[in-house]
Amino acid sequence: MSVFTNTFSFEILHRSKKSNARVGRITTPHGSFMTPAFVGVGTNGALKALGHDEAIEAGMDLMFANTYHLMVQPGEDLIREMGGIHRFSGRDRPIITDSGGFQVFSLAYGSVASELKSQGTKKHSNSVLKITEEGVKFRSYRDGRTIFLTPETSIGAQKKIGADIMISFDELPPYHIPKEALRSSFERTHRWEKRSLEHHKQDPSDQALYSVVHGGIDPDLRKKSCKILSSMDFDGHAVGGSLGKNRDEMIEMLSYTIPCLPPEKPVHLLGIADLPSLYSSIPLGIDSFDSSYPTKAARHGTLLTEQGTLRIVSGAYKEDPRPIEEGCPCRACRTVSRSFLHHLFKANELLGLSLASAHNLSYMIRFMDRVRQKIILDAV
């Protein structure tokens, strides 16, 4: 139980005998859910092409919303006026928001993939105007107005939005960064996280706050980050920053990072929930994972099944009368065949995007159900 909130808690119900995997329960003011959990991404306060009713039907317990996007549209003040994100969006179940930092710095540096392509020569985009000790000044992509994001304004915005779980404001350094610059960014990001926590403490309300572990792919810095953040009263810890240039680098980094975090606090992995990464990182003791991949892939016609991914636009499914996956309880599998879904994609029908998204979300939720059962049986 956090000392700041009396409504957030994390209980560990079972620790695997085979690994550091654990089954837990996180309780928030909007309900409890089991971990490890897949966290669907509802950037603008709703999953892409899916209603909250459909997400709840699929069994999604926690939704991840993006503070940056919500600040730009409709604005955190409007959300507060409307009674907070739950009442505003009509979702009465747990919600987590990020700090906005990831989006701002992604705009500045681009993704790791685009960086690898550009060999680190890509300069700041002109949307980021200035980064100082105080915070980062950027231009709204929507209306051009200047937004100043600091630990205090990020936490302030997240408080107005009113998510159950917030994330500290941090700096996301690029993958290609000189060692000295990484160290300097590292120190600043921990000062920003401390300021985030201090600002949160002034009025904790019913919200919880997670830190973000940094240090890039430098083992010493990652361990140092865990030490610094563990000494503070965060309700949980998220792992962020540059996770490496491929999955192996990420798993290696996680394998020396997670053991340095306090085992009684929940751990979230930011932005990663592809199946191979889940298989590799759940045994390390990570409790929640957000990713827009399942819904984004769905909109591009890539469907997740136990037999692997299925490209619904492929001619192979043109006359396939079976559901996407036998036994799947999702709306798509209940109501349409692969053949009709193939047709909907070929005919550019929006309904195809909704049905495919419902399936992939359901798949991820059911995948996590099975993982939890395996952990309880000490099989993971």
Added chain:
Amino acid sequence: MSVFTNTFSFEILHRSKKSNARVGRITTPHGSFMTPAFVGVGTNGALKALGHDEAIEAGMDLMFANTYHLMVQPGEDLIREMGGIHRFSGRDRPIITDSGGFQVFSLAYGSVASELKSQGTKKHSNSVLKITEEGVKFRSYRDGRTIFLTPETSIGAQKKIGADIMISFDELPPYHIPKEALRSSFERTHRWEKRSLEHHKQDPSDQALYSVVHGGIDPDLRKKSCKILSSMDFDGHAVGGSLGKNRDEMIEMLSYTIPCLPPEKPVHLLGIADLPSLYSSIPLGIDSFDSSYPTKAARHGTLLTEQGTLRIVSGAYKEDPRPIEEGCPCRACRTVSRSFLHHLFKANELLGLSLASAHNLSYMIRFMDRVRQKIILDAV
């Protein structure tokens, strides 16, 4: 009861004492529904942005699908192989298909509105290759292949698609047409309809066939069309062709056309279901109306309410916590506020399109419910 099918019937349950409006029940192999009925348009076999589950939840009894689009994608042969449109699409309720003629001739001549703009100078688009006594040859917009649509191939395609109600293949002459050309088109369209019926009779299966009344805005031709078509064994009659350059012209045309049709057969108005047209034409004795307007308007942010239309993207709804319409049972009104729906549109979220479409469809269905109640009370 048709002499050709034993599963299609139209019963008149009440005739208004105030007008020619009537409440009826149409029975098809996939169920019965009450008339006057609003018929949602599912061009490619599904409503835009709405699943069959949502359409059924909204109370939509009959879906209109477009043979032209289904021939182009996925093709009528595939639909037959998949067990017909009901099994293929997963909709187990009544479906009506058109002949494909409307789309082909619209491509050739454009809409009445664009014609009025062009003063009738617009020539055939190059998608229509040739119109002969036999039929019309056109190029598929999808893959460029030549499709030859005749009364026999249209009915053949509609039989493969397997809708409960089919529509005769007809010619849609442009609004700007010399009197002699209209008469010549008029005669050909009735020969085509006769061939449609004869082709249908060869294997009526469980399908019903409606004629299409033609004659443009010439009262004598319209009356003559009714006389010709009434003498044949159609299961019902649709009113099509150029309906006039505005609503007044259309209502005038309908007012001398409908009384010439056999009162015991159902009458469908093709492509028109805006509220003022419904108010004016239901008292004339029309039983069903298809239109893509409610779902198309929804996708453009125009919502139907008893207080008139509402432009959800307007700033007026930015902070409006009310549902679109108090008391509306639709998914949008149950789950989101005007404020959140406004935000979804501003943020370009697909979910906004689905929710708005669900509302407008529900509105039309409930509007028709009320109309039927009023007819029963002799108030319409």
